[in-house]
Amino acid sequence: MSPGCCSKGRRAVGVVCRDAGGEREVRATREVLLSAGALLTPQLLMLSGIGPGEHLQSLGLPVLFDQPGVGANLHDHIDVVQMFDSPGNHDLFGLSLPGMVRAVKGIFEWRRERRGMLTTNFAEAGGFIRSRPEEPIPDLQLHFVIGKLVDHGRKTQFGPGFSCHVCLLRPLSRGSVRLASPDPMASPLIDPNFLAERDDVDRMVRGFKLMRSILHAPALAPYRGRELGTAAVVTDGQIETFIRDHADTIYHPVGSCRMGPASTDVVDAHLRVRGVSGLRVVDASIMPRIVGGNTNAPVIMLAERAVDFIREDTAAQRAAA
Numbered sequence: 001m002s003p004g005c006c007s008k009g010r011r012a013v014g015v016v017c018r019d020a021g022g023e024r025e026v027r028a029t030r031e032v033l034l035s036a037g038a039l040l041t042p043q044l045l046m047l048s049g050i051g052p053g054e055h056l057q058s059l060g061l062p063v064l065f066d067q068p069g070v071g072a073n074l075h076d077h078i079d080v081v082q083m084f085d086s087p088g089n090h091d092l093f094g095l096s097l098p099g100m101v102r103a104v105k106g107i108f109e110w111r112r113e114r115r116g117m118l119t120t121n122f123a124e125a126g127g128f129i130r131s132r133p134e135e136p137i138p139d140l141q142l143h144f145v146i147g148k149l150v151d152h153g154r155k156t157q158f159g160p161g162f163s164c165h166v167c168l169l170r171p172l173s174r175g176s177v178r179l180a181s182p183d184p185m186a187s188p189l190i191d192p193n194f195l196a197e198r199d200d201v202d203r204m205v206r207g208f209k210l211m212r213s214i215l216h217a218p219a220l221a222p223y224r225g226r227e228l229g230t231a232a233v234v235t236d237g238q239i240e241t242f243i244r245d246h247a248d249t250i251y252h253p254v255g256s257c258r259m260g261p262a263s264t265d266v267v268d269a270h271l272r273v274r275g276v277s278g279l280r281v282v283d284a285s286i287m288p289r290i291v292g293g294n295t296n297a298p299v300i301m302l303a304e305r306a307v308d309f310i311r312e313d314t315a316a317q318r319a320a321a
């Protein structure tokens with residue numbers, strides 16, 4: 001027994017948990033809802049024997065239901081950042097003595113008036129744009145951040161500045177989640193397979209150039225210093241290389257337990273896992289295609305719909321009994 005869903009034949013009857021007290025089984029009265037997100041729900045399904053049969057067998061795991069769709073179709077909004085130093089004393093973030101003085105003043109301002117510099121959400125502005133005029137709807141999203149952002153904020157930046165992200169809203173590239181090991185404590189193998197499709201690359205290159213033209217707008221001149229890291233990235237080839245070297249997730253993985261009508265779609269229209277009963281997936285992994293915007297609210301919406309489905313299905317089961 002290892003963490004994952006526990007089953008009786010083809011019916012999910014509970015989950016196996018591991019905590020400080022060791023392993024224990026928690027039984028479900030009605031059904032099991034799996035909501036571990038697009039990267040970890042497929043891991044839990046595979047650990048429970050639901051996934052690509054050959055892959056599970058290669059790790060010595062029993063195959064309860066051979067489902068190649070588990071862990072397939074992973075996709076995400078790939079994103080690349082441009083950033084600038086900022087001269088002067090603007091309300092922009094970045095480690096500096098004047099910045100720290102402003103931040104301390106900001107604490108008092110916030111406590112006194114509930115306003116000021118510290119009330120920022122950092123991503124102060126954004127927009128949806130078309131990478132070409134002929135696009136019917138925006139295919140790119142911008143997030144404007146009032147600080148310099150390198151490696152997801154892991155690297156401290158000195159001095160004030162600003163950054164902008166551009167991400168691709170409807171990528172064609174598809175990646176996967178696979179198990180690295182049957183050990184549930186091991187991280188899964190996540191391959192986003194970003195930029196596998198030429199169309200994704202071309203849209204990102206156009207987006208990078210559009211973002212740069214916006215960031216060089218006259219209105220930003222008082223705030224704009226040196227372009228950091230990308231000043232020499234000029235030709236389409238250089239931009240593509242930069243994107244391939246630096247683009248990364250903007251944290252919206254979806255699709256790895258896709259909903260749909262086909263036998264290889266992991267869940268049906270009521271989010272029930274095919275091939276077993278008593279098991280639903282309720283998280284971003286069920287999105288067949290990523291939404292053209294941020295994912296949090298759509299995930300909350302799909303959870304609300306799941307509540308309706310559970311009520312409907314329970315009522316139908318009771319009526320049939």
Ligand SMILES: Cc1cc2nc3c(=O)[nH]c(=O)nc-3n(C[C@H](O)[C@H](O)[C@H](O)COP(=O)(O)OP(=O)(O)OC[C@H]3O[C@@H](n4cnc5c(N)ncnc54)[C@H](O)[C@@H]3O)c2cc1C
Nearest residue numbers: 035036037038040251252282283284285294295296297299
């Ligand atoms: C840094 C960051 C910033 C983001 N910013 C935004 C934003 O500004 N706007 C927006 O719309 N979206 C944003 N998102 C995306 C948004 O948070 C996700 O799309 C959304 O939370 C996905 O919901 P979910 O239920 O699928 O997964 P999650 O919210 O990831 O929930 C999965 C849960 O399962 C738990 N879990 C996983 N495995 C196990 C296990 N084995 N045992 C027990 N628990 C487990 C996890 O701890 C987690 O709590 C951001 C995401 C990140 C990471």
